[in-house]
Amino acid sequence: MTDQCIAPHELDLKKLWDSTCELSACKRITSHDGRNPKVTIEVPILTCSCLWHRFQKEAEDWIAPGGILIADPLARNRRINAAYAQLWLADNRFQWAGLAAFASKQVGCGLLHAVTLDERIEAEKRAYRKLQDSYPKDLYERIVTNKLRPNVELWEAWDKAKQQNPVPLTSDPLLGGLITRVQEELKYVHEMLALGNTALFLDVYPLHRFFMVRGFKEMEECLPNRRSLKNKVIWPITEKVEFGVAQREILETFAYIDQGKISNSVYEMARHEQLNILQPAMYDVERFARLMRGTQVGDVISVVTGLFSGLPEEIQLTLASQCKAPDTKITFSQNPIADLANKDQRMEFVSRAAEQFDRLLKNQTTRSQLKDSIIKIANGGGVE
Numbered sequence: 001m002t003d004q005c006i007a008p009h010e011l012d013l014k015k016l017w018d019s020t021c022e023l024s025a026c027k028r029i030t031s032h033d034g035r036n037p038k039v040t041i042e043v044p045i046l047t048c049s050c051l052w053h054r055f056q057k058e059a060e061d062w063i064a065p066g067g068i069l070i071a072d073p074l075a076r077n078r079r080i081n082a083a084y085a086q087l088w089l090a091d092n093r094f095q096w097a098g099l100a101a102f103a104s105k106q107v108g109c110g111l112l113h114a115v116t117l118d119e120r121i122e123a124e125k126r127a128y129r130k131l132q133d134s135y136p137k138d139l140y141e142r143i144v145t146n147k148l149r150p151n152v153e154l155w156e157a158w159d160k161a162k163q164q165n166p167v168p169l170t171s172d173p174l175l176g177g178l179i180t181r182v183q184e185e186l187k188y189v190h191e192m193l194a195l196g197n198t199a200l201f202l203d204v205y206p207l208h209r210f211f212m213v214r215g216f217k218e219m220e221e222c223l224p225n226r227r228s229l230k231n232k233v234i235w236p237i238t239e240k241v242e243f244g245v246a247q248r249e250i251l252e253t254f255a256y257i258d259q260g261k262i263s264n265s266v267y268e269m270a271r272h273e274q275l276n277i278l279q280p281a282m283y284d285v286e287r288f289a290r291l292m293r294g295t296q297v298g299d300v301i302s303v304v305t306g307l308f309s310g311l312p313e314e315i316q317l318t319l320a321s322q323c324k325a326p327d328t329k330i331t332f333s334q335n336p337i338a339d340l341a342n343k344d345q346r347m348e349f350v351s352r353a354a355e356q357f358d359r360l361l362k363n364q365t366t367r368s369q370l371k372d373s374i375i376k377i378a379n380g381g382g383v384e
Contacts, residue, residue: 006086009054012213014046016221048222049229051214052244055206056233059083062205063198064234073194074115077108078380080201085378087208089371094208095262096253096269098370099357101377107197108383109323114190118183120165127161128171130154189291196282199237203277204269207250216258220251237281247276263358270350279343289341323384 062083063069063076070076081104088098131154162171167182169175211219227244235243249272256265283289339345360366376382 006058006090006209009213011046011050011054016046016048016051016214016218048218048225051210051218051222052206052226052229053232055209055213056202056229058209059202059205060234063201067234069198069234069236073190073197074108074111074383076194077104077111077197078383080197081105081108081377081382082380083201083205085374087205087212088374089378091212093257093260093262093265094212095354095358095361096266096273097204097208098361098374099266099354100204100273101374102357103353104197104201105377105382106323107193110193111190112323112383114186114193117166118186120161121167121170121179121183124158124161124165124170127154127158131158185291188287192282192285192288195236196278199235199241199281200273200277202234202236203243204273207254211254211257216254219254223251237277240281240284241277245276247272249276263354266354266358267351270347270354274346274350275343283341283343283346292340 060067063079070079081101084097084104085101087094088101092098131151134151134154158171162168167179170179207219210222214222223246226246227242230238230243233243249268253265253268253272256262256268283292357370360370373382
């Protein structure tokens with residue numbers, strides 16, 4: 001298991017506001033003004049800011065080694081999934097993190113679906129162009145008039161590419177602009193999913209680690225200080241969400257954990273996740289919100305109702321390491337005009353997922369199955 005980030009640190013046993021080193025090692029500055037020599041001793045103190053730096057750096061080490069974000073969103077997502085999973089394995093009270101391991105894995109599944117779909121659209125386009133280049137006359141005319149097909153291998157390659165591509169009529173020149181727009185929107189959704197996944201992790205992972213190591217009392221004392229790091233950390237949504245704001249839901253989450261009220265803590269952290277981070281970072285962006293409305297795939301596809309049937313992945317969460325696992329599937333909505341950008345609809349979905357996760361954890365058999373899946377995710381698996 002890759003758990004180098006969740007590791008003891010020499011400062012863990014130091015008290016807040018105490019010196020972080022022996023007095024003999026402190027820096028001394030001596031000045032003389034004639035008769036009255038003065039000695040100043042600079043003592044390094046363990047401050048709230050120091051602690052936040054430590055845990056924020058730990059989060060960045062997961063997904064931005066050397067201070068640079070992992071470029072491949074899928075690879076970055078696997079690291080995020082693993083980190084959430086390891087939080088739960090290290091402390092089962094972090095039930096939100098356990099659920100987040102599955103939810104983030106599902107984001108990875110969405111990223112994979114978008115990449116795969118774009119690759120298959122491009123594969124069909126390439127196969128069509130090769131076939132088109134082999135003819136001196138217009139290929140589309142030959143198709144619609146059912147003329148003979150002499151270049152058998154090229155025709156077969158095109159047929160195979162069409163069968164593997166769930167977007168019908170990709171090769172139709174009359175729909176070329178629409179297909180290109182679908183690809184552009186796929187890329188945009190892919191980028192926004194990766195952005196939300198990354199920003200949420202950078203916000204929430206350090207909160208859990210601070211509580212794990214320092215406890216609730218110090219978290220309550222130090223939380224207001226976290227925003228002082230805003231110009232010193234990686235924060236990809238700085239124009240939409242201010243870093244490190246001491247939101248009420250954060251303190252309530254960890255107060256509930258401290259009191260043993262785990263279900264309450266999951267709900268409060270879900271509120272923070274959905275309302276304070278993801279809503280302004282993603283769902284308040286009109287273009288993204290528009291694509292999340294209606295058919296669960298957006299207006300680009302719905303303008304030709306029925307043409308792209310089967311294109312979208314159903315919005316769901318599976319409490320298993322696989323992308324698709326019918327027995328553990330929680331669907332966003334059966335309503336054909338459901339709106340993922342609507343915060344109330346999302347919270348209802350998250351609440352249902354949290355309740356099912358809690359029920360499964362309370363049953364010895366299903367808890368063991370969930371733990372096996374989380375261990376797999378913790379080791380880098382799951383998006384498959």
